Structure formats: C-alpha cells, structure tokens
Amino acid sequence: MELALAAIAQMVGGEVIGDPQKTVVGAAAFETAAPDQIALAGAPRYLKQIDGTRAGALMVPLKFEAAGRNLVRVGNPAAAFAHVLSVFHPLPRPAAGISPGAAIGGGFSVGLDPAIAPMVFIGENVTLGDRVAVYPGAFIGDGVFIGDDATIFPNVTIMRRCRIGRRVILNPGTVIGADGFGFAPEGERYRKIPHTGSVQIDDDCEIGALNTIDRATFGKTWIKQGVKTDNLVHIAHNVTIGENSVVVAQVGISGSTVIGRHAVLAGQAGIAGHLTLGDNVTVGPQAGVGKSIASGAVVSSGLPAMAHRTWLRVVREVPRLPELARRLADLEKRLKTLEEEK
Amino acid sequence: MELALAAIAQMVGGEVIGDPQKTVVGAAAFETAAPDQIALAGAPRYLKQIDGTRAGALMVPLKFEAAGRNLVRVGNPAAAFAHVLSVFHPLPRPAAGISPGAAIGGGFSVGLDPAIAPMVFIGENVTLGDRVAVYPGAFIGDGVFIGDDATIFPNVTIMRRCRIGRRVILNPGTVIGADGFGFAPEGERYRKIPHTGSVQIDDDCEIGALNTIDRATFGKTWIKQGVKTDNLVHIAHNVTIGENSVVVAQVGISGSTVIGRHAVLAGQAGIAGHLTLGDNVTVGPQAGVGKSIASGAVVSSGLPAMAHRTWLRVVREVPRLPELARRLADLEKRLKTLEEEK
C-alpha cells in the first residue's frame, strides 16, 4: 500500500508541510524508519533530534517546523500516527467465510462477511453481527451475541448468553462469563451459588489476553464502552467498569465493585468487593484498595523496592511502629514537663 | 419448571409459612424478583425492608415473620436458596453423547450418560465416570481419571495421569498438571527437572478459570475435598491444600507448601514454599507469607491504599525507620538523664 501525504493529512485532519505528493509505503519507529516510511515525532525529545531519523515523513505537532522535511502537522500526533498505522496494519482476520471445520449450533444468525475459522465451536442460538472474526479454538456458548466488527482471538471462551459489543477485541485465551466465585457456607463446606446472570461488554472495548470476566450472580457484569484491559486481569461477578477506563495487567477487581468512567488502575492493583470508585480515579501499581474512592482521587500503596539489607531492617521495625508512636508521645509529654519546670 | 413452596421446603428442610401450594417458576434477586419467583431474605438488611421486594415467596431464617407473605423458613437461608437456584439453574452441559468430532484414544473407559463435545481431545487409557461433561477445546492427557458428575469447561488442559474427583468443576482455560517450576543450576544455566508426579483433585472441588495447578516432581500435588479456587490462581508442585479451603483470585502458592483444612487465602496473597499453614488459617489480601502459620491464626500484610501525596511522603520515611527507631531510643536515654539530674 502506498499513501500520499496529502491523503494522510486528510485522514487525520492535519496539514502537509513539504511535498503533499510524497508517498510512503509504511509507518515505522522514529529510530528505524526508512525514507519511504512515515514516523512519529510527537514528544519534545524526538522533535529536538529531528535529524536523527531517516523517515521520509514525520507526524508532528501543530506549528512545529523543520526545514527540508516532509511533515504532517496535527493536533494529536500520537493518535494520528496510530490511525495511520492501523491503515497500514489492519487487525488480522482468519480466512473469509465460515469454515466447514467450525461446529455451529442451531438458530445461528450471522451478518455480512464473517470470518469463522476451523476449530471454532458455536453453540445454539448465537448471533454474530457483520464482519465478525473468530479464530481457532474459540468457544462461543449458547445464546451469545457478538456485535459488528468484533474480533475473537484464538482459544477465547465466551460462556452462555454473554453479550459482546461492536468492534470489541477479545485477546487470546480470555474467559468471559465463567461462574462467579460465590458459595454459601454449610458448616465447614461450601455450596455453589449458581450464577444466572451474564457479562455484557459494550462497544469499542479491548480485553487483553488471559483475562477472566465472571458472569453475575443475577443481572450482569458490565464493561462499558471503550474500556481497555491488559493481560491476566480478573474482574469478578457483578462488577461494573465505566466508559473508557483502563485496567493494567494482573489487576484484580472483587465482586460487585463499581468503577467510574476514565479511571486508571495500574498493574497488580487489587480492589476489594462492594466498593465504589468514582470517575477519573487513579489507583497506583500494586495498591490494595479496601475503601471506596472519590472521583478524581489518586491513591497508592505498597512499598517501592529497596536494597534487600535495608528492607530486612525496615520490616523488623514496621510491626513496632505503634510502640514507636507511643514512646514518641511519651517523650513529648516528659520533655514538655522539663521545659516548663525550667 | 414450576415448584410448590411445599416441595421447596421439603428439599431444603424448611417449613412453609403462608400457602404451601403457591408455586414459583424461578429464583431471583431480592430487588428484582417477580411475583412468580422466590428470593432470598437472609440478612437483616433484607428482613428490615421486606416490603421492598415483589417476590412471590421468600427464603428466610427460622422464626422470621412477615404477615401476608409466603415464607420458607430454614436454618441456613443462603445455602437453602443456593440449593433452590441449582434446581432452577442446573450446571449447563454439552449435548448428550460422545461427539464424533471428539478425538478419543485407545483404552477409553466411559461411564453412563457422557456429554463429550466436539473438539475435545482425549488421550490413551483415559477413564471417565458417569455423567462426565467435557466441553470443546478441552485436552485430557494419557491415563487421566475423571470421577462421576465432573464438568470440564472449554479449553481446559489436564495433563497425563492426573486424577479428578467426583462432582469436580474445572472452569475454562485452567491447566492441571503442567510441569512444576523446577530446575537444577549448572553454572549460569538451568537444567529442567522432569516432573514424574501428578495432580490429584478430590471430590467436590471447584477450580476457577485460568488456574495453574502444577504436577509434583515426585508424588502428587493434592487438592483435597471441597476446596474452591477463584480465577488466575497458581498452585505450584507438591502443594497440598486441605479440605474445604478457599483460595481467592490471583493467589500464588509456592512449591511443597501444605495448607490445612478450611483455610481462607484472600486475593493476590503470595505464600512462600515449604511452609505449613494450619487449619482454619486466614491470610489477608495481598499478604506475603514467608513463615508457617499456626492453626486458627489470622495474618495480613501490605499497605491499604492512601492518597498518592501521602504515600509519596510515607515511602520516603519507610527506609529510614530503623534510623528513626535508633534516634528515638537515644532521646529516651538522654531525657532520662536530664530527668534524673533535676
């Protein structure tokens, strides 16, 4: 594929500085781009060393100038460059059509231009929108609905009656709609609580590889529009995550917690159950969140790494902290007495 | 399905207050149940607002009264309600029979009423009990034994010679019996230690989605009766977990550790290797357990989340804690001297 800078500028709402007829055949990294490729120079550190790239064209911020270079100037160079990359590298799809090697149940409804690979299992009464791509090893349970332009990568499991929105991407190995972790104690034993609900993932979400998003006890576990999760994320039954929130790798969210829109949960954070996290909340890496968080708040926890020898001495003192505090208060009182007696 | 309250009461060992001939067609949540459904009102907060539900019948504790309502009174309403739910919502199964689309090795022994889906792989000399359900994408290795009424969900892997008990549920994507993480150092390199043992999961266990339970170096990794694990749990080689213990999501248990019965390991906790945790132990979320724990003990670790600004100041002080303690002791000595000289 070959694109003229004029076409690229139109696509991203930018303007060409230099030769609008200049064509590029790909998009690449700043350091390695060739003269027939476009690269991103969005951040100051790239703009300062603009001579350090052989790229034939550069996606740059508005007003940036570089004599003799072909530039596409745009308000949000990073997003514009991602856009161009997606034109050169569209999401891969299995071969067009419905493979005879797929096993498909009764009551199947499928839209235009499906790409269903062999070794796909589709249960009863499944509905797929237009241009849905399903890779080998995917399991799609009874009554599942998948919207237009969704991509289901290999070895994904979607259990019965879950609902997947348009343009959703489910990365390999992810499990949607397994039963939530709910048991009723009966003496020392636990009796399984059947999970009659489902999972709904709204449009434009991308769910990472090897995620688990459990079905609700009743009602639904709900991932709202535009949410992005990284790999190995656990989302328990009846959780709701608001629009455009970001959940980084290995985060765990316990049951019935509600998270607002545009939140960021950093890697390995753990969120207890039945909490409310507001909009635009930021949770630091490895944080253990045991209380609800107001909108806009930034919370952290966990110790950053230190030399192991330091750590050994620190952790000996940590359990003595309350005693330290008590001794300090005692000293303050006694010193005050001495000072007053002077 | 329609059930009279009299039948429900008999099933759960309860008594009907109101109309024993009243029938319900389902069980639902307190807030959303319809007049032809039964709901759970086990906890005081529901009992106090009993008029807040439209449910046609309620599962309630013994002695609870509510004039004009149909009640099923029982000693353990939550467990009784789970029981009723499981009658209305039995665990789903693939189509009855053995699909011709399954690949089945020699020496296969299978009990009554199997439900083996297409795209299931079963190795040599596998034995399945009665009514075993195996979903698409499951791999069952050579010599595996699976007991009556077990359910193997999609894309589960069970490696050679592992033993799965009766009524066990393996949720999607879980891996049973991969080699443990054992290597012998040889200079800077590591030589793989073959794992000749296996994994045994006893009756009535439920293993969550995307768990890894590694096979033993020698002998067996052993999950005893009634253990329940949540999603993304890691259980290393040669671990033993006692009866009816509960392992919450993303917990990791290192090699050769032995955990007693009826323990609770909360989410994201990490347990070091070669430890002994007694019966009825509780480990808090994100706790790092480096020492054995006596029966009945409750241990915790990790900092709860705090405002990020506070956290930034706190973590600067933490490595100075030993110095703080030393300075405090010095102050105490000097102050004592002053006080005595008075």
Added chain:
Amino acid sequence: MELALAAIAQMVGGEVIGDPQKTVVGAAAFETAAPDQIALAGAPRYLKQIDGTRAGALMVPLKFEAAGRNLVRVGNPAAAFAHVLSVFHPLPRPAAGISPGAAIGGGFSVGLDPAIAPMVFIGENVTLGDRVAVYPGAFIGDGVFIGDDATIFPNVTIMRRCRIGRRVILNPGTVIGADGFGFAPEGERYRKIPHTGSVQIDDDCEIGALNTIDRATFGKTWIKQGVKTDNLVHIAHNVTIGENSVVVAQVGISGSTVIGRHAVLAGQAGIAGHLTLGDNVTVGPQAGVGKSIASGAVVSSGLPAMAHRTWLRVVREVPRLPELARRLADLEKRLKTLEEEK
C-alpha cells in the same frame, strides 16, 4: 528401561563407588525410592540420614562415602540427577506424524519427525524445525518459525510472525505475541496502537503455563537463551530478558524494560516500564520495582505477613510516619537546647 550405574556415571561425568554393574529401572525421591531405583542425596540433610532411603543407588557429591551403598559421585548431584530423570522420563510427545485432524495452511515447511496432533491450527507460511511437537488446541499463526525439538503444549496461542527457538517448551495455555497494551489518548477515549513487531524466544527457554508475552509495537519483545518463566507471568511489549534469567510465577514486567542475564525475579514482583535491570539482579517476592537496578543488586519490598491485629495497628501508623519523623526531629532540637542550658 534399565541402566547400569556405570552407564549413568558416564552420562553425568561421575564415578561409581560400589557395584558399577548394578542396574536401576528408574529414579525416585529419596524417601520413596525402591531398591531398583536411584535417588538424589545432594544436600547435607540427606547425606546425614543416608540410611533413611531404600534406594538401590544414590547420586551424591564428590568425596561422599557410605559403606555398603552404591553411589554415583559427581560434582553437581542435583543437575546430574535431573539428567538421569530426563532419560527415564523424556518430555512426552503427541503421536508421531502430522495428524489429518490438524488444519495446516499453505507454504508449510516442516523438518524431520514432526508430532502434530489433531485440533492443531497452523496458519500460512509456517516453518517448523525437526522433531517439533505440537499438542491439540495449539494455534500457530501466519509466518511463525519454530526451531528444532521445541514442544508446544495444549491450547497455546502463537500469533503471527513470532519466532520460537530450539528446544523451547511452551507450557499449556500460554499466549505469545498478542498485541501489546498501547493506546493513544484522544480526549477521554483511547485509540488502539497497532503492534507491528513480534516476539522472539531464543533457544532453551521454557515458558510456563498461562503466560502472556506481548508482541512489540515495532521491533521485537525478546526472551533470550535459557530464560525460564513460571506460570501466569506477564511480559509486556518490547521487553528484553537476558540469558538464563528466571521469572517466578505471577510476575509482571511492563513495557520496554530491559533485564540482564541470570537475573531472578521472585513471585508476584512487578517491574515498571522503561527500566534497566542489570545482570545477576535479584528482585524479592511481591517487590514493586519503580527504578532501574544495578547489576548484582538484591532488592525487596512489601511487608511480610503479621498477625492481623498487629497489622491493623501498624497500618494506622504508616500514613503518620512523616509526622512522626517531624515530631522526632523537633524533640531532638528541644532536648539539645535543654541539655545545653543545664
């Protein structure tokens, strides 16, 4: 299989003390080995209780003596014993040949003695070396290369153009080459950044079960020779891990971080992005690493578990640490004044 001690000694570069014609039919644990098996007695605790085993032969350190026992003395008994174990228990393989139940794309190149199971999907232009074993449920994307003697266990996903070295083992359910977690903000929304790079795993690596190793944005995510990862490990886009490093279960490594050779990252540690960890670094369990680490350093973080009652009091004091430090400094000043005024 039957092996004479003389043959075993030759295999591991050791010497026989006792009867070199004595044969063993297997290798087993010290405590359970039978008279026709060899066991390992490498560590002092075993050497001290050498009469506690019925093993017919023992792999022991150089110079160790035990009258009347058949010994194989060797410099590194643990590695030698692992070697012997691997002879008695070679890595299992699917049935020889290419199953007609595998789906194989065009441009397929395969070496000698493949073992490709049914229900394997192989895309276009895939190259496999000699003796590659691929288990059911594995997905091998377009343009993937897999070296000689590699083993791909069930339900593994290898996305397009990734490169797997010789003798590599990918344990069940692992996902190699899913897109990295990269998005360009566009207002509140996020635009997906296509990932045009790949993953390269060099010779002799073993990747645990249910790992995720993401493909690079540009270039490659690179796991160098001899790296071993445990289960449920996450390795983000553009990470490099040096030769013979060890990554324990549930570790997460964020994007673009570079780790040196022969490092050890203990369980559940989290490493932030864009860091450099040197050679021979050791990171403690559950550590949160936010800064680069020099070669040879040992770092830790996280609190070890303590009684929950202690913990409740400790965590109340932790956020007050900066205030405690300030009050301590104030006391020191005031006490000094008093002392000088005496």
